[in-house]
Amino acid sequence: MTDALQPPQPDTSTPGTKEGLRPVTDTRLDKPQPVLEVTDLHVSFPSEAGEVRAVRGVSYAVRPGEVLGIVGESGSGKSVSSMAVLGLLPEAAEVSGSVRLGGRELLGLSDNELSKIRGKDIGMVFQDPLSALTPVYSVGTQIVEALRIHQDMTKEQARTRAVELLDVVGIPDPKRRVDNFPHEFSGGMRQRAMIAMAIANDPKVIIADEPTTALDVTIQAQVLEVLKKAQDVTGAAIVMITHDLGVIAGFADRVQVMYAGRAVESGGVDEVYYRPRMPYTIGLLGSIPRLDNTGRRALTPIEGTPPSMVELPEGCPFAARCPIAVERCREVEPALSVKEGNTHPTACHRSHELAGALDPATIYPVPELPAAVTLESVPREQRPKVLEIDGLTKHFQLTQGAVIKRKVGVVKAVDGITLDIREGETLGLVGESGCGKTTTLLEILDLPSGQAGTVTVFGKDVRGLGRADRKALRRDMQIVFQDPMAALDARMPIGDILAEPLRTHRWDKERIAARVPELLEMVGLNPDHADRYPQEFSGGQRQRISIARALALEPRLVILDEPVSALDVSIQAGVLNLLDELKVKLGLSYLFVAHDLSVVRHIADRIAVMYLGRIVELGDSRSIFDAPSHPYTQALLSAVPLPDPRRERERTRILLSGDLPSPANVPTGCRFRNRCPKHPALSEAEQQRCRDEDPGNSRLSDDHVAACHFAAALEVI
Numbered sequence: 001m002t003d004a005l006q007p008p009q010p011d012t013s014t015p016g017t018k019e020g021l022r023p024v025t026d027t028r029l030d031k032p033q034p035v036l037e038v039t040d041l042h043v044s045f046p047s048e049a050g051e052v053r054a055v056r057g058v059s060y061a062v063r064p065g066e067v068l069g070i071v072g073e074s075g076s077g078k079s080v081s082s083m084a085v086l087g088l089l090p091e092a093a094e095v096s097g098s099v100r101l102g103g104r105e106l107l108g109l110s111d112n113e114l115s116k117i118r119g120k121d122i123g124m125v126f127q128d129p130l131s132a133l134t135p136v137y138s139v140g141t142q143i144v145e146a147l148r149i150h151q152d153m154t155k156e157q158a159r160t161r162a163v164e165l166l167d168v169v170g171i172p173d174p175k176r177r178v179d180n181f182p183h184e185f186s187g188g189m190r191q192r193a194m195i196a197m198a199i200a201n202d203p204k205v206i207i208a209d210e211p212t213t214a215l216d217v218t219i220q221a222q223v224l225e226v227l228k229k230a231q232d233v234t235g236a237a238i239v240m241i242t243h244d245l246g247v248i249a250g251f252a253d254r255v256q257v258m259y260a261g262r263a264v265e266s267g268g269v270d271e272v273y274y275r276p277r278m279p280y281t282i283g284l285l286g287s288i289p290r291l292d293n294t295g296r297r298a299l300t301p302i303e304g305t306p307p308s309m310v311e312l313p314e315g316c317p318f319a320a321r322c323p324i325a326v327e328r329c330r331e332v333e334p335a336l337s338v339k340e341g342n343t344h345p346t347a348c349h350r351s352h353e354l355a356g357a358l359d360p361a362t363i364y365p366v367p368e369l370p371a372a373v374t375l376e377s378v379p380r381e382q383r384p385k386v387l388e389i390d391g392l393t394k395h396f397q398l399t400q401g402a403v404i405k406r407k408v409g410v411v412k413a414v415d416g417i418t419l420d421i422r423e424g425e426t427l428g429l430v431g432e433s434g435c436g437k438t439t440t441l442l443e444i445l446d447l448p449s450g451q452a453g454t455v456t457v458f459g460k461d462v463r464g465l466g467r468a469d470r471k472a473l474r475r476d477m478q479i480v481f482q483d484p485m486a487a488l489d490a491r492m493p494i495g496d497i498l499a500e501p502l503r504t505h506r507w508d509k510e511r512i513a514a515r516v517p518e519l520l521e522m523v524g525l526n527p528d529h530a531d532r533y534p535q536e537f538s539g540g541q542r543q544r545i546s547i548a549r550a551l552a553l554e555p556r557l558v559i560l561d562e563p564v565s566a567l568d569v570s571i572q573a574g575v576l577n578l579l580d581e582l583k584v585k586l587g588l589s590y591l592f593v594a595h596d597l598s599v600v601r602h603i604a605d606r607i608a609v610m611y612l613g614r615i616v617e618l619g620d621s622r623s624i625f626d627a628p629s630h631p632y633t634q635a636l637l638s639a640v641p642l643p644d645p646r647r648e649r650e651r652t653r654i655l656l657s658g659d660l661p662s663p664a665n666v667p668t669g670c671r672f673r674n675r676c677p678k679h680p681a682l683s684e685a686e687q688q689r690c691r692d693e694d695p696g697n698s699r700l701s702d703d704h705v706a707a708c709h710f711a712a713a714l715e716v717i
Contacts, residue, residue: 013278023424024506033103034061035204035237036085036381041097043077043084050310054080056261057097059336062205062237064382069269071239071284073304073568074539077261078241079127082207086124087114097692102204106174117166120150123198125227127210129190133182138324139166139193140178143200150201158190165196168233169226172658176421186659187433188219192226206230209241216432216595218656225655245288246598246641249273250648253659257281260317263336267344269645274575277342277351279322279363286364287573289602291640291717292647293623293677299602300364303572305538316349323363324350367577380703383422384459386589387444387477392417398664411664413439415613416453421557426583426590428604428621430597430636434660436613437593439563443502444591445479475505478550482562488534494545495530501552519548523578540571546577559591576603597640601625606703609633613663614672618697619704627713629698630706631641631678640714654716670695671708678710686710 043055055077060394062068068356070078070451074453082087085099087106099106101121106114118124126132134142143162147153153161157411159178166174169192191211199207208227212220224247231238240252248255248269257265257280265278276282304321307313316333319325328349336347347356354363393416398409414436421427424662429437432674444455455462457473465473481487488497502512517527523544534542543563550558560579564572580603582588600607607624609617609632617630628634632656638654656675661667673679673690682690689709700713 014459015031032063035063035064035102036239037098037100038081038085038111039100041081041084042095043089044094045090046092047310049308052309054261054309055084058258058261058263059170060256060263060266062239064204064237064252065231065235067231067238067240067252069242069255069316070258071245071255072242072258073244073246073306074120075309075568076258078258079209079301082124082209082239082241082260085207086118086122087111088118117152118612119146119197119203120201121204123201123203123206125194125206125208125211127213129187129194132194133190134183138181139185140180143178143193143197143629146197146200162196165349166193168189168199168229169193169702170222171196178457185605186219186602188215188222188659191215191219191223194398195223195226195230199234200235201333202506203236205239206234206236207239207241211240211241212244212247213242217597217639218635219343220247221653225346225653227251227330243275244641245284245569246648249643249645250651257284260312261309262347263345264318264347265345266336271344273643273645275343275355277339277344277346277354278348279324279350279354280318281320282354283364283570285643287570288643289573289576289596289598290642291598291601292642293601293642294622294626297365298577298580299573300366301577302364303574305540306570316347326350350395374480380422380425383424385420385456386423386458387438387591388417388420388456389444389453390456392440392443392455393452394436394443409664411662412613412666414443415663415666417454417610417613417615419608419615419618421589421591423589424583424587425605426592428600428601428607429593429610429666430595430607431488431610432660433595434520434663435610436663437610438561440610441479441559441591445477445559475553476555477557477559478553478555479559479561480543480546480550480563483566484539484546485534487546488542488549490534493533494537497534498530498549498552501549505553515552519552522551522582523548526573538571540566540575543575544569544570547575547578547582551586554586555588558592559587559593561593562595563592565594565596570597576692579603579661584624597636609636612661612666614671614707616672616708617706619701619702623704624716625702626715627700627704627715629700629711629713630672630708631676632672633706634714634716635677642717652716669693672708682710 027287033234039059041055041058045052045054046446072078084095089095095107121145140159140162142157143165144158147158147161163174163178166178171177171189171192185193187695212223215223240248242248247518252269254267255269256263257282265272265276265281274280276285283302287302297498307317313320315330319329322329334347334349336345338345339352343350383413392414394414396411396413396521397407398411399405400408415441431437457477498516498519499512502515511569516530520527525541525544564575567575583590592600603619604621606620608615609630612638617624617633626634628637635654635656642648654677658675661674667674669692679687679690695709697707698711699705700711
């Protein structure tokens, strides 16, 4: 972690600019006054278990044109503090402290008074735009309503302004789309519509609560660009709440790290990222899989889980997870302050030691993973294939009519893909939502007999298998789902959950009784907890249980469908390390499906990039990341943020225009040409070739192909 985060040479740009370091204190007379000041904010909720102290003394100030990033794990109080600022907490919540907007106190105002401020002086961009937008009103109607509530406008004037706002945030054909309903917009377009609504009345502050969490990286890059443009248009301050440290690195001026309801480190983004002085911040930065890490090594997870906000321990809430905690840490909770030798506030008794005596690499040593002997000693072409897909096609017919149905179109979900996985390797399948990844998994897992193309598992063509053979084959091929809480039966103790597949395959009781504790130990859980239910475990522990269940029957191939996307980065690191370790120890092969290319780079040996039902680039991990040759792969990689402020600010984004086309209306010729950043620069003859001819695979090296007429390597990381 420390190697990757060593700062470049000192920046000589003017302090207080986005490129330079922001000092903790600035006494210049021309410094603008804060537009939003939060002081000693406390929020608590009643519950059956007792009082939940969700926010405990949070303070910050943000000035016009400034971006403050608030980061931390789930449950740290980030979103609750923003809801308190807006006055959107339930009546049962107890709120104290001070929230001042332009010098005016907001706490204590009635809902009617706050409603005059919300949407006018403070704009809000919520995490889930589909829930935030009313489904029975068109997008334009909702923007018009936001305008007319706060401004003296006619319907015609408000509608004209709504069209202008949709155009500002990059909605294509805004005059037509203004009358569309939220469900007719894609996820990225809905988020852009939310931003249009947030800036409609030129607010002084925009609060963005996880605005990019549920979006693909390409759409995320577009949304962040729109937020920057919105800030330029309105001059507003932005409070960006997120768990993605990469987003904050390139977008924010200052950052505040939260843990257990309070700030534990705060300062300029360069200061906090390059010179962290709180063990929790150091752990967060070390647990992130990075796109620019070329070496294959373990991540540094933060052991344990955040404390309960009902019964907080004495002393520092992080002490139980902190590798350098001393007795004083367990007795007295440290205040957020600037200690001798530090340049920014931290809440740690030993932060001054981190400036010299304590090296971050010694605080969180990188775990050792077993070497992948099989991959190193046997060339890939000599290892047996565990999965082979050849020309796999899955189309769905679109029909109309209640009584007499007629075919009106075809959804080309999977449109002829070919790939293979060898023994002991991990293939990462990546692409935007809607590209066909999940349909590909379902076709493999269902072992269908009537699809076009072939699926060969462990040398057996699944089309000729009977019921008994299919059941036996599924024993050797298991899956880990994205959401462990939905995948595990909440009514069953985990011991029964792990035993269920063993009983299905007729293991005897003695063998099952020995296997269950063995599985729990294998994934780092206590065998004595077999009688507990899934809801008694943390998210990371539940995902470990899902992995243990998948390994129960000693499979040879494990399919991992977004296995860490629902986890905090600190928990995610431990699960990824576990997967790496089990792969080597048990000789497993993985098909790893993900949208996070940083995770894929960390774990995958080969990468298959999917777009609109096709594999557009395929090759070994090093070739794909170091020399991406398809314009779509290049755009995907350029959109992934790096948790390195200076490198992130120097990078050039390749922004794709529009959203993924419908698989029911695949463009002719090259299916990527309508969004391709390379296409406009081609000659007319070359563009005509893209329109007319569907590109085949161009072989770039022994194990690297790209489906592009003009494939060429480009360095984007």
